[in-house]
Amino acid sequence: MPVGTAATVKGLTPDDLRAFDTRIVLANTYHLWLRPGRDTIEELGGLHAFMSWDRNILTDSGGFQVFSLESRRVLAESGVRFRSHLDGSEHEFTPENVVAFQEALGVDVAMALDVCVKLPAELAEVDEAVRLTTRWAERCAAARRRPDTQLFGIVQGGLDEGARERSAAGLLPLDLPGYAIGGLSVGESREELYRMARFTAALLPVEKPRYLMGVGTIRDLIAAVDAGVDMFDCVYPTRCGRNGRALTRDGDLAIRNAGFTRDPRPLDATCTCAVCATYSRAYISHLFRAEEMLGPRLLSYHNLARLAQLMSEAREAIAAGTWAAFRDRQAVTL
Amino acid sequence: MPVGTAATVKGLTPDDLRAFDTRIVLANTYHLWLRPGRDTIEELGGLHAFMSWDRNILTDSGGFQVFSLESRRVLAESGVRFRSHLDGSEHEFTPENVVAFQEALGVDVAMALDVCVKLPAELAEVDEAVRLTTRWAERCAAARRRPDTQLFGIVQGGLDEGARERSAAGLLPLDLPGYAIGGLSVGESREELYRMARFTAALLPVEKPRYLMGVGTIRDLIAAVDAGVDMFDCVYPTRCGRNGRALTRDGDLAIRNAGFTRDPRPLDATCTCAVCATYSRAYISHLFRAEEMLGPRLLSYHNLARLAQLMSEAREAIAAGTWAAFRDRQAVTL
Numbered sequence: 001m002p003v004g005t006a007a008t009v010k011g012l013t014p015d016d017l018r019a020f021d022t023r024i025v026l027a028n029t030y031h032l033w034l035r036p037g038r039d040t041i042e043e044l045g046g047l048h049a050f051m052s053w054d055r056n057i058l059t060d061s062g063g064f065q066v067f068s069l070e071s072r073r074v075l076a077e078s079g080v081r082f083r084s085h086l087d088g089s090e091h092e093f094t095p096e097n098v099v100a101f102q103e104a105l106g107v108d109v110a111m112a113l114d115v116c117v118k119l120p121a122e123l124a125e126v127d128e129a130v131r132l133t134t135r136w137a138e139r140c141a142a143a144r145r146r147p148d149t150q151l152f153g154i155v156q157g158g159l160d161e162g163a164r165e166r167s168a169a170g171l172l173p174l175d176l177p178g179y180a181i182g183g184l185s186v187g188e189s190r191e192e193l194y195r196m197a198r199f200t201a202a203l204l205p206v207e208k209p210r211y212l213m214g215v216g217t218i219r220d221l222i223a224a225v226d227a228g229v230d231m232f233d234c235v236y237p238t239r240c241g242r243n244g245r246a247l248t249r250d251g252d253l254a255i256r257n258a259g260f261t262r263d264p265r266p267l268d269a270t271c272t273c274a275v276c277a278t279y280s281r282a283y284i285s286h287l288f289r290a291e292e293m294l295g296p297r298l299l300s301y302h303n304l305a306r307l308a309q310l311m312s313e314a315r316e317a318i319a320a321g322t323w324a325a326f327r328d329r330q331a332v333t334l
Numbered sequence: 335m336p337v338g339t340a341a342t343v344k345g346l347t348p349d350d351l352r353a354f355d356t357r358i359v360l361a362n363t364y365h366l367w368l369r370p371g372r373d374t375i376e377e378l379g380g381l382h383a384f385m386s387w388d389r390n391i392l393t394d395s396g397g398f399q400v401f402s403l404e405s406r407r408v409l410a411e412s413g414v415r416f417r418s419h420l421d422g423s424e425h426e427f428t429p430e431n432v433v434a435f436q437e438a439l440g441v442d443v444a445m446a447l448d449v450c451v452k453l454p455a456e457l458a459e460v461d462e463a464v465r466l467t468t469r470w471a472e473r474c475a476a477a478r479r480r481p482d483t484q485l486f487g488i489v490q491g492g493l494d495e496g497a498r499e500r501s502a503a504g505l506l507p508l509d510l511p512g513y514a515i516g517g518l519s520v521g522e523s524r525e526e527l528y529r530m531a532r533f534t535a536a537l538l539p540v541e542k543p544r545y546l547m548g549v550g551t552i553r554d555l556i557a558a559v560d561a562g563v564d565m566f567d568c569v570y571p572t573r574c575g576r577n578g579r580a581l582t583r584d585g586d587l588a589i590r591n592a593g594f595t596r597d598p599r600p601l602d603a604t605c606t607c608a609v610c611a612t613y614s615r616a617y618i619s620h621l622f623r624a625e626e627m628l629g630p631r632l633l634s635y636h637n638l639a640r641l642a643q644l645m646s647e648a649r650e651a652i653a654a655g656t657w658a659a660f661r662d663r664q665a666v667t668l
Contacts, residue, residue: 006624007617011631014612036595036620043596044616052612242627261370262377278348278386282378283341286370290340293576293627297345 001026001058001233002304006035007051010238011297012304014053020273020305021312023055024108026233029101030062033091034084038104046106058109058233059102062093063154064182064213067116075115077132095139103146109178112140114154116183126158127166129183134170141174152211154182155200159192168203178209181229185214193220198227218247218310222330225314226323237307241300244288247307253281255299260285273305335360335392335567336638340369341385344572345631346638348387354607354639355646357389358442360567363435364396367425368418372438380440392443392567393436396427397488398516398547401450409449411466429473437480443512446474448488450517460492461500463517468504475508486545488516489534493526502537512543515563519548527554532561552581552644556664559648560657571641575634578622581641587615589633594619607639 002009005028044050073082079094095113102110113136115129137153153171157163181200211231212224246253248268266276275298287295317326336343339362378384407416413428429447436444447470449463471487487505491497515534545565546558580587582602600610609632621629651660
């Protein structure tokens with residue numbers, strides 16, 4: 001899922017996203033709650049109409065963002081109070097109001113409010129986060145009013161297998177239409193990420209979407225698909241796009257490098273996107289050196305298109321029963 | 335002509351430009367000379383191939399930019415030496431090397447090297463600039479090698495009618511395929527701009543393109559077309575686009591204003607562009623408030639499309655013999 005935190009995938013239009021067959025984008029409850037706010041989006045006809053996106057939208061619950069605020073939030077059984085990073089104003093998220101907000105926006109997939117812990121953490125803290133995440137998921141499920149909004153639960157539990165098991169065991173009785181693996185990709189090692197993603201994915205029903213939050217890079221996507229994960233979101237492709245980093249089959253390119261200034265080749269010779277069909281590395285390198293805004297636009301487009309192609313190829317390989325061979329062929333970038 | 339100083343109309347792709355029937359863009363000799371440089375552009379197949387633009391390109395000669403450097407340039411009969419604003423490196427423009435550069439880039443219209451004076455100026459200084467501009471135009475004409483590059487001359491003369499007459503009289507014997515009116519839109523009053531544009535346009539052959547450099551706004555375009563001008567360039571629509579100012583039939587809108595935050599209407603109800611067909615003022619206002627890069631992209635697109643529509647309508651009105659009525663209908667924005 002391309003990330004459109006503030007109701008826009010940075011620099012790209014819905015037409016761009018459809019051009020490489022994007023089916024769902026992610027937006028963010030925390031950011032949209034603060035700006036432009038629920039009333040504005042409702043008045044404009046809901047989030048799809050507001051951002052002119054007619055396909056699926058998933059909103060993160062805001063749990064992750066609020067817990068990133070650290071000193072500016074107070075956690076209680078009822079919910080979490082926090083101060084806006086924009087203007088310091090006070091707000092509270094509860095399981096109920098976060099579900100109501102996402103339903104008011106009319107999103108297709110809403111995420112339950114969860115409690116993230118900063119790693120490393122004591123097991124007691126991890127267990128308390130799991131307990132509260134479970135309780136809040138129950139309250140989120142009870143607060144649902146719209147049958148057309150799919151509520152996903154989020155498995156927490158840090159890097160502890162027992163805690164992950166307890167979290168999954170608490171959520172599965174709710175029979176939610178999908179489950180996410182949260183609390184990872186927050187600074188732990190790649191090996192820990194892969195181990196916990198694989199362990200947790202195996203706890204979740206194979207017939208429902210399994211979503212690894214905050215991932216990622218080409219190698220992380222391949223590893224997570226191998227672990228059974230179906231959905232991802234990450235700012236990585238668009239952030240790289242803004243910073244001059246191109247994702248290619250031969251690894252990442254720092255497009256400002258002197259070696260690209262006269263390189264007539266496309267970013268990635270195997271890529272079928274419009275940017276690779278149209279522009280040379282030399283031109284895109286020039287755009288970044290001249291600090292031209294077309295550079296981030298073109299590179300964000302390519303990076304997202306590149307990951308969309310990768311996932312499309314992964315689906316084909318799985319369907320054809322050739323996943324292992326496909327996975328191993330990607331090893332060059334791992 | 336949308337301005338693409340550094341081989342990119344800021345934020346937009348060639349596809350965008352073609353969508354509102356752009357036939358020619360402007361690029362800049364001074365900027366491209368310094369970065370990425372002639373060798374790179376030639377090696378990539380010329381400026382059209384480099385920036386993936388298959389329609390016309392006009393390059394300004396760099397005269398205006400060099401004279402803006404003031405303390406960093408030295409003017410002589412032979413040419414003008416200057417230091418790069420990027421790295422302080424020394425360069426020289428001569429009539430001959432500026433023509434050779436533009437021909438090497440393969441542009442469709444090349445501008446002669448001219449001498450701009452800062453206004454207000456003594457008549458002696460204006461006259462000397464006219465003399466040198468005439469002499470340099472002769473040298474530019476003699477330096478031409480490619481029959482497919484059209485060389486335009488530039489009429490100087492500040493705000494003095496006699497100097498403008500002497501400048502035009504010096505250039506017309508060269509029988510160039512087009513003539514520009516330079517040295518205006520540099521801080522003089524709107525009345526002076528209109529008066530000098532009208533006076534100078536009348537000195538130039540009606541059967542050849544007359545190009546008013548550095549103009550402009552909707553009201554300036556209407557006034558200049560009324561004076562007989564055929565071509566324009568200005569950073570105004572794209573600069574406004576980046577800064578949150580929308581050009582509309584009802585005047586400019588500062589899109590960040592609180593009044594637009596819940597406004598479901600398009601930027602301009604009479605505009606046929608893709609942005610007006612797709613997005614609300616509320617959404618674009620949100621993008622600017624959230625400092626999202628899609629905002630400048632969408633607004634730059636709309637502003638250029640809006641001016642393209644205005645010029646298209648002007649051509650139709652002139653062809654239909656209804657120009658005066660059309661001009662007077664635009665008075666609401668004048």
